[in-house]
Amino acid sequence: MMSGFATGAMQVMQVARAEESTPDFYIHELAPVNFFGTTVHITTTHVCTLIVFITIIIIAIAGRNSVLKHKDKPTKFSAGVEIAISTLLNFVKGSMGKAGKNYINYIGALFTFVFFSNISGLFGLRPPTADYGTTLCIGLVSFCMIQYAAIRYMKLNYLKGMFEPVFLFFPINVISELAIPVSLSLRLFGNVLAGTVMMALYYGMLPIFAKIGVPSALHAYFDLFSGAIQAYVFSMLTMTFIADKRASAE
Numbered sequence: 427m428m429s430g431f432a433t434g435a436m437q438v439m440q441v442a443r444a445e446e447s448t449p450d451f452y453i454h455e456l457a458p459v460n461f462f463g464t465t466v467h468i469t470t471t472h473v474c475t476l477i478v479f480i481t482i483i484i485i486a487i488a489g490r491n492s493v494l495k496h497k498d499k500p501t502k503f504s505a506g507v508e509i510a511i512s513t514l515l516n517f518v519k520g521s522m523g524k525a526g527k528n529y530i531n532y533i534g535a536l537f538t539f540v541f542f543s544n545i546s547g548l549f550g551l552r553p554p555t556a557d558y559g560t561t562l563c564i565g566l567v568s569f570c571m572i573q574y575a576a577i578r579y580m581k582l583n584y585l586k587g588m589f590e591p592v593f594l595f596f597p598i599n600v601i602s603e604l605a606i607p608v609s610l611s612l613r614l615f616g617n618v619l620a621g622t623v624m625m626a627l628y629y630g631m632l633p634i635f636a637k638i639g640v641p642s643a644l645h646a647y648f649d650l651f652s653g654a655i656q657a658y659v660f661s662m663l664t665m666t667f668i669a670d671k672r673a674s675a676e
Contacts, residue, residue: 453557471557478542478554521665525672529665532571537661540564544618544653547625553653556622558615565611568664572606576671587674610663617656621649 455467489507496504514534518526526533543555554560576584588599 453552469557470552471554471560474546474551475543475554475560477551478539478546482538482542518665521662522669522672525669526665529571529668533661533665536564536568536664537657540614540660541654541657544656545649547622547649547653553618553622553649555614555618555656558611561611561615561618562607564614564660565607568610568660568667569607571664572667572671573603575668576674579672580674583674584671606667610660614656614660617652621652625649 454470456470456473457468458465459468489503492501492504493507500508514537515530518530518533520526522529540555543553543560545553547553555564580587588603589596590599
């Protein structure tokens with residue numbers, strides 16, 4: 427009996443050790459919530475998204491107060507905020523022309539959220555954009571903005587354009603429009619998840635001495651550099667689609 431107990435204990439310890447060494451890049455369910463009779467779960471994505479939102483709000487409030495307080499003698503922080511806003515304005519206007527002023531707030535909020543979500547891995551969080559549920563929602567919001575721009579600028583010609591060059595192209599044109607949020611969301615999701623998986627594999631499978639110093643360079647690439655590029659690409663594609671709808675109306 428004692429021998430059987432010892433064997434079972436050994437098996438449990440082996441399983442525990444295997445789980446500890448398994449790379450963790452999954453979305454975990456943290457707490458169940460009763461939502462209109464259906465049980466849903468608060469996951470790591472919800473928690474990390476909330477942390478990102480709070481961080482953005484704090485930085486935005488601090489930046490606003492700093493700019494208003496140091497108008498005559500700007501500090502480094504307030505000057506940095508002004509440079510960031512000026513860069514955003516030039517970025518949007520340079521890509522969309524005069525119509526860009528109507529979309530500066532949305533593009534600014536979009537880029538900021540995607541960027542902070544992408545780089546949250548630097549601080550030990552699981553990037554919310556590594557969850558397709560997050561990127562799909564962002565893609566759908568951008569899709570709504572694109573369709574709004576199409577109806578605003580093209581009016582009835584937008585519906586007419588769905589049947590061009592001939593009537594038989596209507597299904598293809600509809601599919602091409604519906605593919606916009608899918609392509610936007612999958613591109614962002616795939617790139618961010620790839621970085622998350624690579625870092626989890628590195629931390630979970632290599633010995634302790636290989637984790638000294640090297641992860642900083644990997645985080646700089648997968649989280650900071652790649653995260654900034656993906657935020658830029660997502661925002662640029664959104665502006666390009668909107669600008670194309672406006673150009674088609676002229």
